[in-house]
Amino acid sequence: MDIIKDLNEFLGGHFLYTYDNGWNYEMYVKNKNTIDYRIHTGMVGGRWVRDQEVDIVKIVDGVFKICWTEPTGTDVSLDFIPNENKLHGVIFFPKWVHERPDITVCFQNDHIALMEESREKYETYPKYVVPEFGKIFFKKNEGQNNEKVIAEAPREGMIEEMLSGELSFS
Helix, strand or coil, X not given: CCCCCCXXXXXXXXEXXXXXXXXXXXXXXXXXXXXXXXXXXXXXXXXXXXXXXCEEXXXXXXXXEXXXXXXXXXXXXXXXXXXXXXXXXXXXXXXXXXXXXXXHCCEHHHHHHHHHHHHHHCCCCCCEEEEEEEEEEEXXXXXXXXXXXXXXXXXXXXXXXXXXXXXXXX
């Protein structure tokens, strides 16, 4: 990706990043209203989501914020600084997700009812707050609304295939 200043240059961005705690995440900024993402490692590694509604804004040239609330009740706020390969995120996990992450490790889109049921059934508070810096180690603009980018569950070796160019979404 070239230098990114404006929101229209950020949209369509595909990012792989590692938080300082070691968790590997992947995000595709599908359009101005939605993202798709895969969680490769960490507390909810194996989880993946398509068409998550979000709020995306440009803070200043080259700095973008993406915020959303998941059906699990998890709130997320991410600040991307792609030109410096940095980000900062805060994830606010409900107590139940922290205690039972296994319930959420799935293709969320097929299990919305289970997420909502669990959100009502189990305790929400206190929230488990994870504030972390991260390093972006892959970035590519895949164009907006590319349904090929996040189209399967995360799997062993997937990140390496993307980095080598063996797995492409064009």
